[in-house]
Amino acid sequence: MFKHMVFSSALAGIAAALLLSVLQMFWVTPLILQAEMYEVAAEADAHAHTADDHTHNAVAWQPEDGWQRTVSTISSNALMAIAFALMLTGAYALRKPSGILQGLAWGLAGYTVFFAAPSLGLPPDLPGTSTAAVLSRQGWWLATALATAFGLGLLLLQGRWSLRLLGALAMITPHLLGAPQPEIVTSLAPEALQTQFRWASTLTNGAFWTVLGMLSTITFNRTPNQP
């Protein structure tokens, strides 16, 4: 069972990650690189890590611009997609999806949990945008994803109205508390670039999750399952 789950997740994850990588290569990464040009031009402070970071902080390895960076991103996308697929597949083992349409629904749920809900408070930002401390944002992000997953489960996977209400509350709470925000919002990249980046990441992640949800049910249902 477990081996089958890992195998079907890897298959679906890698395929969906390849699609995401192609979309990003044409639409998202160019915006990140453009934003980094503003960062370099502004000779951003020591915390900014741009392609030219080694000039002031030559400690950590980083992929060189070009194929190294592309390969790094594709590999990271693949690992991330396999991680998401493993979580979806864990759910499928408990509730076998009847077909591709349920896969689509699981994909949309994943998009809500891991993209839409966190980005309501912490929208995807370009390099060079001022933000609150990274640890507090990561904490809020993770807490929001967990609360949204818990809440969606209660809302959609069971029928008791009292528990549904609890689910809705769980989903709203992180947003009532509010995401950690910087004291002053500044961005090196122009507003138009930020807006474009937010659209690009919203749509590419939507396409990614749609495909991942459907593919993962296909690989889960159709690959041989031997204990």
Next chain:
Amino acid sequence: MFVLSPSQPETLATPRPVAALSAILLGFTLLLVVGFAPLAEIHNATHDTRHATGFPCH
């Protein structure tokens, strides 16, 4: 001689809820490494993925 039969007894297979929970935890751990690990090398390798997916970065 020991021969693996194609249909092993059910007791040898991982129970379904255990397999499900293991997959979810493995996935979550992997997600923490790709999206959240503070180690500079990992951060640099996953930088563009983190930005493009909306993980808090920097």
